[in-house]
Amino acid sequence: MLSEFTIKYPAINSGTDKTTIKFYEGQADLLELFKKQHSEEKTGESCGASLAERRHIFVTDKTVSSLKSVIPFINSFTNGTSGGDVLLVLEAGEKYKTMESVLKIIKTALDHRLARHDVFVGIGGGVITDVTALAASLFKRGAVVEFVPTTLLAMVDAAVGGKTGCDFENYKNMIGTFYPAKTLYVFPHFLQTLSENEFRSGFAEALKTALLYSPSMYELIKKSGNDILSRKEDVLFTIITECVKAKAAVAESDFTEKNIRMQLNFGHTFGHALETVAGLGKVTHGDAVAWGIGRAACLSSNLKLCTSAYKDEILELLSSFGWETSAVHSSVKNLPDPAQKLIGAMKNDKKNDSSNVRLILQRGIADTVITEVKDGDILKVLSSGK
Amino acid sequence: MLSEFTIKYPAINSGTDKTTIKFYEGQADLLELFKKQHSEEKTGESCGASLAERRHIFVTDKTVSSLKSVIPFINSFTNGTSGGDVLLVLEAGEKYKTMESVLKIIKTALDHRLARHDVFVGIGGGVITDVTALAASLFKRGAVVEFVPTTLLAMVDAAVGGKTGCDFENYKNMIGTFYPAKTLYVFPHFLQTLSENEFRSGFAEALKTALLYSPSMYELIKKSGNDILSRKEDVLFTIITECVKAKAAVAESDFTEKNIRMQLNFGHTFGHALETVAGLGKVTHGDAVAWGIGRAACLSSNLKLCTSAYKDEILELLSSFGWETSAVHSSVKNLPDPAQKLIGAMKNDKKNDSSNVRLILQRGIADTVITEVKDGDILKVLSSGK
Numbered sequence: 001m002l003s004e005f006t007i008k009y010p011a012i013n014s015g016t017d018k019t020t021i022k023f024y025e026g027q028a029d030l031l032e033l034f035k036k037q038h039s040e041e042k043t044g045e046s047c048g049a050s051l052a053e054r055r056h057i058f059v060t061d062k063t064v065s066s067l068k069s070v071i072p073f074i075n076s077f078t079n080g081t082s083g084g085d086v087l088l089v090l091e092a093g094e095k096y097k098t099m100e101s102v103l104k105i106i107k108t109a110l111d112h113r114l115a116r117h118d119v120f121v122g123i124g125g126g127v128i129t130d131v132t133a134l135a136a137s138l139f140k141r142g143a144v145v146e147f148v149p150t151t152l153l154a155m156v157d158a159a160v161g162g163k164t165g166c167d168f169e170n171y172k173n174m175i176g177t178f179y180p181a182k183t184l185y186v187f188p189h190f191l192q193t194l195s196e197n198e199f200r201s202g203f204a205e206a207l208k209t210a211l212l213y214s215p216s217m218y219e220l221i222k223k224s225g226n227d228i229l230s231r232k233e234d235v236l237f238t239i240i241t242e243c244v245k246a247k248a249a250v251a252e253s254d255f256t257e258k259n260i261r262m263q264l265n266f267g268h269t270f271g272h273a274l275e276t277v278a279g280l281g282k283v284t285h286g287d288a289v290a291w292g293i294g295r296a297a298c299l300s301s302n303l304k305l306c307t308s309a310y311k312d313e314i315l316e317l318l319s320s321f322g323w324e325t326s327a328v329h330s331s332v333k334n335l336p337d338p339a340q341k342l343i344g345a346m347k348n349d350k351k352n353d354s355s356n357v358r359l360i361l362q363r364g365i366a367d368t369v370i371t372e373v374k375d376g377d378i379l380k381v382l383s384s385g386k
Numbered sequence: 387m388l389s390e391f392t393i394k395y396p397a398i399n400s401g402t403d404k405t406t407i408k409f410y411e412g413q414a415d416l417l418e419l420f421k422k423q424h425s426e427e428k429t430g431e432s433c434g435a436s437l438a439e440r441r442h443i444f445v446t447d448k449t450v451s452s453l454k455s456v457i458p459f460i461n462s463f464t465n466g467t468s469g470g471d472v473l474l475v476l477e478a479g480e481k482y483k484t485m486e487s488v489l490k491i492i493k494t495a496l497d498h499r500l501a502r503h504d505v506f507v508g509i510g511g512g513v514i515t516d517v518t519a520l521a522a523s524l525f526k527r528g529a530v531v532e533f534v535p536t537t538l539l540a541m542v543d544a545a546v547g548g549k550t551g552c553d554f555e556n557y558k559n560m561i562g563t564f565y566p567a568k569t570l571y572v573f574p575h576f577l578q579t580l581s582e583n584e585f586r587s588g589f590a591e592a593l594k595t596a597l598l599y600s601p602s603m604y605e606l607i608k609k610s611g612n613d614i615l616s617r618k619e620d621v622l623f624t625i626i627t628e629c630v631k632a633k634a635a636v637a638e639s640d641f642t643e644k645n646i647r648m649q650l651n652f653g654h655t656f657g658h659a660l661e662t663v664a665g666l667g668k669v670t671h672g673d674a675v676a677w678g679i680g681r682a683a684c685l686s687s688n689l690k691l692c693t694s695a696y697k698d699e700i701l702e703l704l705s706s707f708g709w710e711t712s713a714v715h716s717s718v719k720n721l722p723d724p725a726q727k728l729i730g731a732m733k734n735d736k737k738n739d740s741s742n743v744r745l746i747l748q749r750g751i752a753d754t755v756i757t758e759v760k761d762g763d764i765l766k767v768l769s770s771g772k
Binding site: 007106160253 | 734
């Protein structure tokens, strides 16, 4: 070698250095929120343009755009524009969490000549927030992104913590960046518009967060089952706030998931495998995660990490919210040898670097361990009997 | 509003916290470099796998893969694999600097089950380094990337400083991330394989760097014209080293181009406009930039920022390397009203947020200003006569 030298780079904040989370009471008035609020903000920001001068591209989907509270906002656009702002309505659903959607957002922003100081706003569930943020992170090497999460999953999980992503061909979530949103506008009232499935799916992440980090939220969930299922806004507000704070604390200390952020995958290694083996879309993400939490609890108990009383309590709580707690989930029970298929899928998980499967297990509430587990122990909790 | 709180994120190093640049004498032996060297490195790294365990995806193009020095390396692969390593050969040229190429790289890595601690290696010019790094930055939210730059442009500019990108539909360089390479393996000997056009194109960026930052390199270039044009390796080695160090210093202090990094666009606002108006691919990037440097020098002199002697010296130097210094470049002289078209293109540049065009001009060597310029003053240096 002739010579060698080194360039050192400063650490940077991609997207933003902080996310401000604003909670609002009652039905969302997006016209009020974006049109009036932004025209009233007078102070400039470091990137050159004052907030009032910044244009927006709003990205949502057909389901959200037809919500009663959202229609007046949608109707304020003519041919996709309103003043300097742009609206893009994507098809709804997980199968549109694709690179095509991401590129469609970028193309719309380019065609309308948005600048890199302009703002991408995702209004919707986790699919919309993930693809909008990924598009923003790639647009001219990074525009600002903001979210209006409309599902419980997006409010407590997808919109918080800076992970963006999309699916690609048959690969789930394999393309993405770390790129947090600047502002989250949270209207718990949106939860009243969710289907039973969507609501329960999001609630699984809330329960997971409670088990990982918050004994007080766990107690609240145990005693407020009926209020939660009937979507009483004060209980939901408390749960969302606690979840966001817990996830924020984890993301703050381990933004790029080098260590403790992995705990957030509690229930997910089992859950992702179930989603894959059942066929994408057959089980909701939340139902799969809830089932996975039950499997992780059984495994924790079998390995003598936690007491069998703790495991039984979790299984009972899962059942009370309507989740399956059997070893063989109904969505795969007619397949030949589902346990082997599930283990195979777990080994392909992107977070798994080793030949043994690495799992997140618990010693008890808010006492979590990450450990490699032998196939035989995993098979045991995937086979009928336990 | 019900309540509000804030998550703070730590600043992170995307890609890597430092780039190590290694210079090698003589013809590149990539087999030696990657196969043997990596198997000899025994120390582990923070991301889990030791270097020896890491797999590589090598990305190159048809031009580079048919270079005499590269063929043995290419031939070590069978059906695109060699041991755990993977090879992808893309078509050559600017028109393959696309999202399709980026996704092809990611798909190849996924199909071969690479993990996020594995390494993407771009072997080629600026197109290959840009798309490979963009693919790496998106793969599972970020894999390591390394470069073997094979053109002068890539050695002095594209491979240094962490900008990744691709073109999209008719938009040039509008998608990208900030994501530096971990290692640059520089073999100045590759420059002997370049066509006259490619060599001159890269040299324009070296000249730009000298004018912006290095009076000593400027003197070297003035007195070594023949040695440079005949590609004497010792002169080229000095120039590449100086350029990389200068660009590194700028990238270190302004990684995401909030202020002084903009200076690196000296000659580029004119140059990009020329490329666009002439039609992509009609003028090389370097020839366009060199012409743009001449225009910026004339404008600097007209605005009394620099002396006319400095401007004349630059124009003479540009001529001596075969670049055009006339107000109307030959590639657009047969178009109706080229000056107006060029101004229009300058106003669409992604770095331009204002209604006036913002340009990088000079008071003299290593004395640069960024300033908004009136259309009339720009038109004057784009119209024959000056």
